[in-house]
Amino acid sequence: MRYYLFLLITFCSMAAQAEKLRIHVWHQMIYGHRQVLAEVLKEFEKQNPDITVQATYRETEELRSGYQSAAMGGSGPELVYGPSDQIGPFATMGIIRPLDDVLGADYFKQFDPLAAPTYNGKHFAIGDAVGNHLMLIYNKKLLSTPPKNSDELIEMGKKATIDKNGDGRVDQWGLVFNYTEPFFFAPFIPAFGEDFIKNDVQPNLNTPALANTFQFILDLRDKYKIIPKECDYETANALFKDGKAAMLINGDWSWGDYKEAKVDFGIARIPMISGTGKWPASLVGTKGYSLNVNMKSPKHQEAAVKLLMYLTSTPVQLQFAEKVGILPSNLDARDSDIVKNNPLLKISADIMEVGHPLPIVPEVRAIWDSLRIQYQKVLAGSLTPQAGAQGAQVLAEKQIAEMNEVLKPDAGAYVLKAIFALVILGGLWMSRKSLVAFIKGFQGPNRFAYYMMLPAFIGIFAVIVYPFFYNIAISFSNFSLRTFQDWSLVGFTHYVNAFSDPKFYSLFLKTVIWTVVNVFFHVTLGVFLAVIINQVMPFQGFWRALLIIPWAVPQYITALTWRAMFNQEYGPINIVLQKFLHLSPIQWLSQPTTAFAACIITNVWLGFPFMMIVALGGLQSISHSLYEAARLDGATSWQRFRHITWPLLMPVMVPAALLGSIWTFNNLNVIWLVSNSGEPGDQTHILVSYVYKAAFNLYRYGYAAAVSVIIFLILVIWGLGMLKSQYQKETK
């Protein structure tokens, strides 16, 4: 009791604290930058004693989705900080406000134009720094001068790629970078001829330039062998920091990291492509602050604007420039000695000269996504570079059309509303007796049961049933990027689209395979281990506890751990394969089949303990006399299993397997985290992860809701079928 009182008091005191004007800032600054931010905010609070600032770090994707839902719910932080490419979607959704009227038109003149991007003729953000661009970073210990062109890059790369101990494994790479991510490969496209976006909006992907770029990366990997077969950001970063890579392509944000790791590094432009004589063009962008449309009060807005002006002011920018070495966006700040005497910033400015501004329209997201999908397929060898480029264009156009689509209510909308009305009225009419009985039940002889159930069902209704119907409504609506604030019911379009899309059927098939394989292994392994523990092992409790461990570890930790274990370079799985079994390493995560297999292995690990425990319980309830009788009759151990254990276990295992398959069918965590949201090339998705991507990455809320309703219906029909057949078996 005292404990609950204590809780209550803690809550009350929490509520009482919120007296001062509190301004929230969400940002996605990396660790070193966060520390500077904390310092400058402390200074701001000193200058403005009536304001406290709450800075919250969010990972980029989460910041995006979190801010969207917060702003839609009418709340969210007063200021949001992020890369300029999120301005497009946010402005389109109407969740950040134009700054022109609060700051005045002249205010923007003090900044580099790159840091004050306009969208539809208005300013929606002010950048505190310019850059965020890619460059060649080289380890001065391994390479005295950086390569100037691609021929030199290949030559130097070959020299620097060394197998030091002669075990057939490369110990030092010529070049590393996160090359499966389109952002890191985009600079090369214009260097091969043409840019990949026309007029800031249209995808320009079906070009020889893109195909040649694909080929170039493939050659680096397969022909010249100067980059690792699999290389994500973490791996590249780690190799470079360890002095195991001579060159790296990375952005200005990473300098601090390498300084801290005491790497003696230099920076240079990404080498010119020898064949065309053009420089790769890094995308130069800004990260900046935007203002939420929802403010609690005019006072909050005033304070938020004050904070925004402070954070982009010259002194603050200089502090960032000095401590973490980023190029200020404020033109005055550029003239200061801190910037002028910084050799890195000087070269960086030279690199930026050949850069292109990062486009900020929401369409870019669809272009990146299509590029990523096709590019990863090319890398995995399932598409030729030409076919990849062609496919990317088609896909990008399709995704842009889907993203921008604003559905108009058609005849279906009226039918729908009529159906809704009929269902509600009909439901009420049909259940009027039950309803009356239900209400009367609170006075009737069963009233105890009613009161016992009421709290739980209120909870379930509020948290599951009501949101569920809300979702059904969304599935018939045009809720998407362009109708974020005012969506309406439009009809059956999303359902028609889903069912007429061949992708849906292949995803369904994959989901079924995923479920069947997983549940099969869960149940067989579970029963197998339970039988062994129950019949053979001494110290049953010990083995039981040992094998339960995978179940006890939180899923998100498991998934990320396994992802690291599957790493091509550093993952223990490949190291064991090579060292002890003398097999060649498997590129687990960059091939669609092995990536899917990796997800399955992870999920099998997660799921078998549950089935084992259930099976153990079942086994322990089977009486020993049955086995003794069988033994007397001379039954072999297989016969005993077949005729006693199995049939008596069935009633326990079937409901568990049923529930297990529902959970597996809907398991988003494992697929999403192990395959890094469906990589390579969107080929590891199952239905739920596809739905998640459609909703939260591509803004197709209506469509995603429709597919999730379909998933639900599939499971209900299947579940009913299972229950029915089970019921019939039992009553026979």
Added chain:
Amino acid sequence: MVKRLLAWVSILLFAVFSLYPIVYVISVSLRGDNAFQTQSLEIVGPNSTLKNFVSLFTETDFLLWLKNSLIISGVTTFAGVALASCSAYALSRYRFRGRNMMLFSLLTTQMFPATMLMLPFFIILSQLHLIDSFWGLFIIYSSTALPFCIWQMKAYYDTIPRELEEAALLDGCSRWMIFTKIILPVSSPALVITALFSFMSSWSEYVIAAVVLQDPQLYTLPLGLRSFQASLATQWGLYAAGALIVSIPVLILFISISRYLVSGLTMGSVKG
């Protein structure tokens, strides 16, 4: 004899399979700065250090997250057990209109992709001004684990003979007294499991917490751990150390009640 040997071999193999990822996390947490990058399979290498654990407690808000997580999971577990045990009892002992319908609809709640409920959740919570407060999470967490817990409890109650209660009724006990004095004490295995599930669902939940809790002062452990994992520069050492500490309470819970787990999870289905 051969069979015995095979059994030992396979169980040892599975022990390795189930333990290795944990060992791997331990080994990452013990490495210095460049955490997950090594090609050696050593668990404790020459450079191993406890630095990550020290900085976890001294340089981060880990203790604050731990406190928040304990409060949230504690309240959720208590509410979950109370709600599930009451309603499951009604479903097990009484026959009334809509009972089958209710049982089935409890099962169907498991069939909807949970992530799609997030958007509506958020809209509702922000209308009720429950964003950035533990109350929102209490409500969501204790209710989402309910369907499974109710099924579980009901299956267990079904195995308790009714004669027990009938005798007490004749002696003049009230319904409520029968429930608290007779039924609950004999249902401890099922209660423990319900508690475990409620606890687990809130202890390791991440997606909903990320949307509901926006103030870092209110962060739970999963949210805190996530902040070590920037999109471009993960602090693997800290993350691994934190992940280990997050898993330990659940591990201890699981291992200490694994005896109950066996009977609680299957009792109902065997006899029911």
